[in-house]
Amino acid sequence: MLKRILIGTTVAAVVGGFVFGRDLFSYLRTGAASIRQAVKAEVPIEFEIQRARTLVDxxxxxxxxxxxxxxxxxxxxxxxxxxxxxxxxxxxxxxxxxxxxxxxxxxxxxxxxxxxxxxxxxxxxxxxxxxxxxxxxxxxxxxxxxxxxxxxxxxxxxxxxxxxxxxxxKKELEVKLEQLQARLETVRAAETVSTLAIDDSNLSHARKLIADLNKQLDVRQRMLDAEGKFTDLIPVEAESPPTTADLCEQIDAYLNLRPAAAAQVAQGE
Missing domain, CATH: 1.10.287 (Helix Hairpins)
Known part of the structure; x- marks a missing residue:
């Protein structure tokens, strides 16, 4: 097994040297750095904070x-x-x-x-x-x-x-870790709000229902105000029943009769 590993490593080195030439080690270092960065990017921030706490401890x-x-x-x-x-x-x-x-x-x-x-x-x-x-x-x-x-x-x-x-x-690092933890919680809360899917259909329905109820109450209030003009208010503007003289005057005005002519017409009858 060890022999196979050694042979495979040697073949890989020879092929790599043949393909990349003098730049082989540069490619290897760049690749290793990329791998380290990729692995580090996948590590949760919570774990890194805990690792920092361990270092401080x-x-x-x-x-x-x-x-x-x-x-x-x-x-x-x-x-x-x-x-x-x-x-x-x-x-x-x-x-x-x-x-x-x-x-x-x-x-x-x-x-x-x-x-x-x-x-x-x-x-x-x-x-x-x-x-x-x-x-x-x-x-x-x-x-x-x-x-x-x-x-x-x-x-x-x-x-x-x-x-x-x-x-x-140590005290300064502990303070910075607490600040870092607070920032992480703030970012988490912001991410939760930004990714939360809110169904606003119920909100729209509630707003429309409230508007309709307000409209119905407005109509009923207007009706009460209108009825109050005839029931609740003092009848200052109410007219007295028409008298006989008033009725005669209305007939004279309607038939275009003068008062004397009206009297003759009444006698002839």
């Missing part, structure tokens, strides 16, 4: 390691500060003793008494020389410890800055 172990290193460095710095303070106090005592012996030896005396014991000037001189060498060595050690303390404090400050940067970057 992977910062937590780094942050914890950084916090652990900082805690250890803080303890080391505190211990070194305490050690330097102890050495400074010890060197202070050595300095006082050194100055005291130097003053005694400079007095020119040949015998000295310390703690009820007697020492010659030569013994004091030898002890003073020994103390002086120890004092200088102690100061050198103290100076070295101070340099170490300064370096540790500088390293501690750098790690603290790095921790703050990691925390800030």
């Amino acid at each position: 992977q910062l937590v172990p780094d942050i914890r390691r950084c916090m652990h290193v900082i805690a250890e460095q803080q303890v080391d710095v505190e211990h070194l500060q305490q050690e330097i303070a102890r050495k400074e106090a010890e060197i202070g005592k050595q300095r006082e003793a050194l100055v005291s012996l130097r003053n005694d030896l400079g007095s020119g005396r040949s015998v000295f008494v310390y703690a009820s014991r007697t020492y010659t000037a030569h013994e004091v001189q030898r002890d003073l020389a020994t103390r002086f060498e120890r004092f200088k060595a102690a100061e050198d050690i103290l100076a070295a410890d101070r340099k170490i303390l300064a370096a540790r404090q500088q390293n501690l400050a750098a790690n603290q800055d790095k921790l703050q940067s990691l925390l800030h970057a």
Whole structure:
């Protein structure tokens, strides 16, 4: 099986080299890039967002390691500060003793008494020389410890800055992921609205029915208004029943009769 795969690969390479020549590798790189882009385009955005969340969550172990290193460095710095303070106090005592012996030896005396014991000037001189060498060595050690303390404090400050940067970057990425999630939900809602098929026939029917009902109510209102003119209003314009004189005048006007002629016609009858 492996032999067949090797043979097939070799044949494909030879044919590809023969067909494309020097451009074979360019075609291969372009094809691989196209395949990667096509595969990436098919990956859901939700999956990519979750993958980004996973990457952000992977910062937590780094942050914890950084916090652990900082805690250890803080303890080391505190211990070194305490050690330097102890050495400074010890060197202070050595300095006082050194100055005291130097003053005694400079007095020119040949015998000295310390703690009820007697020492010659030569013994004091030898002890003073020994103390002086120890004092200088102690100061050198103290100076070295101070340099170490300064370096540790500088390293501690750098790690603290790095921790703050990691925390800030993690928070910023979390905010951006929340914004990205909100944008995705907004786009989803817009896509749902744009692709939703709405049947507006019922809407049109409802609008037409409401318009017809309004028209019917308008007609009934007009009828009530018209009837109100004859029933609900005071009959100011109503005419009185015609009298006999009025009736005679109407007949005279209709027959073109004067009042005297009308009287003669009435007598003849």
